[in-house]
Amino acid sequence: VVQKEYEKLHETTKSEKIEFVKQTLEDLLDSSLMKERRIVGDMTAYKKIHGIPYPEDEKNVLADKxxxxxxxxxxxxxxxxxxxxxxxQILAIKNRIGTYSSGTVNEVKNELPEDDFSVIEEFFE
Structure with missing residues (x-):
């Protein structure tokens, strides 16, 4: 009987200890989360005041660039x-011009196909 009572009492205190530790850890977690939110808020305010971009914004700007x-x-x-x-094309035309008679620009122009002359004009525009 004494042994049963001892075991019962020991289980009760063990359960209470576990519950106490659990509650303590939950309180510490809540406290840490509140500190984190406060720090993030302070950082956000500081960045707004000093015009510092967020890393995500900076990455987007760099990707766009x-x-x-x-x-x-x-x-x-x-x-x-x-x-x-x-x-x-011009070099090919130049080689063909060399085979034509050496005359004035207008004479050479008349001897060249229209496409060749338009290519030369396009190059110099």
């Missing part, structure tokens, strides 16, 4: 390809 630079590089490469193509 990177995309814009990539677009401009692509456009520059396309323009370079177009210019190289025109240059090759």
């Amino acid at each position: 990177k995309q814009q630079y990539a677009k401009e590089i692509t456009q520059a490469r396309i323009e370079q390809i177009r210019i190289n193509s025109l240059l090759r």
Whole structure:
């Protein structure tokens, strides 16, 4: 009988200890969460006052700039390809002009096909 009472009392105190520890941990968690919210609020206010962007905003700005630079590089490469193509066409036309009679510009123009002359005009525009 004494042993049963001892075990009963021991289980009760053990249960109370567990409940006390659980409550203490919950209180500490609530306290830490309140401190975190206060600190985040202080940081937000400081950033607004001093005009400091959030890291997420900064990442978005950098991504936009990177995309814009990539677009401009692509456009520059396309323009370079177009210019190289025109240059090759002009060099081919120049070789053909060498085979024509050496006359005035108008005479050579009349001997060239219209497409060739328009390519040359486009290059110099």
